[in-house]
Amino acid sequence: MSNIKAALLPAACLYMLAASPLHAETLPPRNECAADPAYFAFEQQLRQAVAERNPAQLLALVDTSIKSSFGGDDGIEEFRTSWQLDKAETSPIWLELERILALGCAKKDGYAALPYMFAHMPDRYDAFSSFVATGTNIVMREGPSRDARAVARLDWDIMTQVDDGEATSEDWVKVSSTVNHNVGYVHKSLLRSPIDYRLIVQPVDGVLKIVTFVAGD
Structure with a gap:
């Protein structure tokens, strides 16, 4: 299988290819790319583009055939338009990239995946109902409110969504921790799905490029 095809595999397939971390119930971010000079330099360029809100610098790192959606048009022009890169300061891509860059990098055979959790989520967890x-020290609460009693403290715990038919706030998710099996509510801003936005970086004609930037499966 070519590197490009491997990079574009659906999330569920990538999970099967990934080796499970030593402690499967937690998934703290690691930067496996830092040891590779080429990928480390690429990451620094990407961080600079994001920090400076510089569309031209970002687009220079993007492959002309980038995959940026499932079922839609691909390519750099679609990427530019969909992320409103003509509005440099207000484009929503900067916040997405900041979140991704804060969550580590996984180095695989011939490509890198950011965030780290995308490539290392154990395959026994369902991609659509796991977070x-x-x-660290994230509070799980008894109810969907910041005033609700604290049930547990979470440190990069892998969580599974609890669907028991109870009505809940759109800002809160009812989950069960795979570490201690506590059940409670966590604000959605403190959770990330393994199939949320991720980017794939790999060589294109010998130059590292972002070839995929998508969410979902």
Whole structure:
């Protein structure tokens, strides 16, 4: 299988290819790309483009045939338009990239995947109903409110969504921790799905480029 085809595999297939971390119930971010000079340099260029809100610098890192949706048009012009890169300061892509860059990098055979969790989520977890608590000391609460009693503290726990028919706030997700099996509510801003936005970087004609930037499966 070519590197390009491997990079574009659906999320479920990538999980099967990925080796499970040592402690499967938590998934803290790691930067496996830092040890590779080429990928490290690419990451620094990407960080600079994001920090400066510089569309030209970002687009220079993007492959002309980038995949940026499922079922839609691909290519750099569609990427530019869909992310409103003509509005440099207000494009929503900067916040998405900031979140991704804060969550590590996985180095695979011939490509890199950001965030780290995308390539290392154990395949026994369903991609559509699992989350990772994105930080340490995150509070799980008894109800969908910041005033609700704390049930547990989470440190990069892998969570599974609980669908018991109870009505809940759109800002909160009812989840069960795979570490201690506590059940409670976590604010959705503190959770990330493994199939949320991710980017794939790999060589194109010998030059590292972003070849995929998508969410979903």
